[in-house]
Amino acid sequence: MTRTQSLLALDAAHVWHPFTQMQGWLSDSPLVIERAEGNWLIDTDGQRWLDGISSLWVTVHGHRVRELDDAVRAQLDRVAHCTLLGQANVPSIELAAKLVSLAPKGLSRVFYSDSGSTAVEIAVKQAYQYWQLVGRPQKRRFLALDEAYHGDTVGSVSVGGMALFHERFKDLLFPVERIPTPHAYRWKGRDVLSESLAALEHLLAEKADTLAGLIIEPLVQGAAGMLVQPKGYLKGVAELCRAHDVLLICDEVATGFGRTGTMFAVEQEGVTPDLLCLAKGLSGGYLPLAATLATERVYSAFLGRFDEAKTFFHGHTYTGNPLACAAALANLELFEKRNTLEAMRPAMDALARGLARVASLPHVGEVRRVGMMAGVELVKDRATKAEYDFGERLGFKVCLAARKRQVLLRPLGNVVVVMPPLSLTVAEAELLGRALCEAIEEVTARPRESR
Ligand SMILES: *Cc1c(COP(=O)(O)O)cnc(C)c1O
16 A cells, blocks of 8 residues: 555545545545645645645645745744633734724724634624614624525524535524525526616615625625626625615625735725625635624624623634734735735736636636636536536536646536636646646536546
8 A cells, every 4th residue: 555545544534524425535536635835735646736726715825935934933932822812912913903904994893713604603693793782683684695605604504595505404594584696697688787786675675674784705606606796786785785774794705815806805896894704815825714804883882881791702712813813914914025916917817818718618608707716617508508417526527637637626516616826827827727628628528428
């Protein structure tokens, strides 16, 4: 047995992988990653793989970035962890100030946690408690988009809307009002923008008195398949929420930190939410860290005498972890030092050119992209937009075929996700585009045989 084989045997014996059917796990030929350099992961056999999904959407400036490594090491020489209950720590203070300086104006308070799910869970609970504190406890329901994904804890699943992931848990979830996904590709010939805003306006006119907040992934619904919203949609949603006094919660767990070409996606529509959820890219892909940002309006409602019990009774053991905050601070400083939002443009353009060739393939229904965030929807029939069966695992097969070309990708059903680090080079972007193109051609040329 090689070292890799024995590691995989141990893995199969003991590790239960997320979102994974473990029966057949080894036949999906998993890699065992051991090291990394820049935008490349290196496995236990010494093979190099381009990280085309930023290690599940988190890597920003690449792997093993000197400045981030140094920041974590320097913090290790001070303290790895201490609690935010009853005390403060240096990196969490400095990071909060930095986040507030970067976030849309008005978001002035930072509540830390450790995953996107908890960032959302916290926003939902803050919004819920807020209305009780200001004397309107009947505003207690939430409004969310169909096909939304906000994480995997019970509260974040409640506001999520992905039937495949969530149906099984439906008895555990609290009820949520829904508005349709503004999905232009599937809404054949209809006016997506005005119809979806009209649906929202209708619902708000009827139910705003019972609604605490609306939660949305701004610009792009990621896990739903990189569904890009029509221009003006987010702004319209924000204006309607404002007009009907419903708190706006923007979940930028996926879109934050340069992913869409601006630091935050909401900037592109001039929107300031009441609550902003951040995670994935926050620590540059180094350590688990999340933050929920709130406005002064929300925050100040929680202030009162001790015995009034207006306190936000929520916290996680590792809240404000100094190592993670030090990594995040270094990550944010690098955006300035490297001028990342400008520097990423040539690679973004190269990626766009590569994806334009992908879009012309006969089994590609649509390519959707915002910045360094894209999805390629595979269809059985381009004219009718007929979908491949779930069991055919077309997206997965395309990713396996891309791997033969040194590129690591992950599908969401029949959508192949393309989410490279912002530090991608032009040459790497070209490799990514070429590999994906060839992989799709290889798999769709003979979908029957490979079933
Ligand atoms: C990934 C994601 C989450 C959940 O984050 P975790 O860190 O996996 O809990 C929430 N919202 C969005 C939009 C995401 O993409």
